[in-house]
Amino acid sequence: MTKSNKKGVLIVISGPSGAGKGTICKELLDKRDDLYLSVSATTRAPRKEEIHGVNYYFLTKEEFECKVSENDFLEWAEVYGNYYGTPKSNVDKMLNTGKNVILEIDIQGALKIKENSEDGVFIFILPPSMEELKKRITNRQSETQESLMRRFSSAYQEINYISKYNYGIINDTVENAVQKIENIICAERCRVDRIKDDILESKEGFIHE
């Protein structure tokens, strides 16, 4: 029996704004050195201290459009005149060398990736409660009451998309949520769909020895 699965797992971490996916991903990447963050590409100008290849791949509009025409994005979108996208070839390269790739993305992006990824693992991060979600959205925005309610209502609606995902994790504490994602990664690497070719191949190898 082979002991290492050759291909890494693409782990898409997503959920409504305010659920805490950013903090979870940061903690997960700090804790585990076998996980790699997928770096997005964008045409917006770099902010102070942002580094090309670390925070984003900063591309010109022409470069980005060229990649779009070459079908080199798992998903992309235009937001306020700038392009943002997930470069496919980078992700594939990491997966093919056995690395597990973490991709933090909003729900619309995740659903687009799902159309293009057969064996990605889609994890939906949920707030501990709707009250807590409201509080988080309120705390981090300096907006009008009306726009806060709009943001909350949108996050509330977005929770319905959980049914498109493989796993749902309630972010009661970051530590618990991170541990559950680690367990999911371990479980996914044991899935028969991912390992059976290796197993059956190594079995055949034995009989011919």
Place this chain on the structure above:
Amino acid sequence: MTKSNKKGVLIVISGPSGAGKGTICKELLDKRDDLYLSVSATTRAPRKEEIHGVNYYFLTKEEFECKVSENDFLEWAEVYGNYYGTPKSNVDKMLNTGKNVILEIDIQGALKIKENSEDGVFIFILPPSMEELKKRITNRQSETQESLMRRFSSAYQEINYISKYNYGIINDTVENAVQKIENIICAERCRVDRIKDDILESKEGFIHE
């Protein structure tokens, strides 16, 4: 968001003879007090020290056949004139009170259960290598060379059934294998199929508060 999934998970642990599933199950049950072993029913006579309801439910042939006619077995089989089966109502009762149920069973039994269980988790235990499998089968049997080869050949063929399972675990060490099963149970309890009704229900509850 609800924090506890109401229903337990049925975990079917199976694999070829010699892969070590018995040792793994014992260790798993010793380690975790939220796991319950499904006790089989049989019509064979109890051996010394075997206790009704612990090692087996010892039934008369009539009692067993009555349960068969009531469709109260997840699977059953006749072996050398005795019946063996997995009582369905016991398993369902445990699952419905949120307990996770471990069921250790051979491959034929597991495949029958799969036909009757929509949401069971089927885990295939693999030996560390085919050499090791051969050694284990040889060590524990006092049989002729020919019958050993037949047993090995049968175990070898049985590995093909892995494709019917959800997960495959290489039993390199019992500790590793047990840890992986624990991770799988955690991951399965986060599966959207298992939790989404609770999530969406608790969300609706909030909006009407």
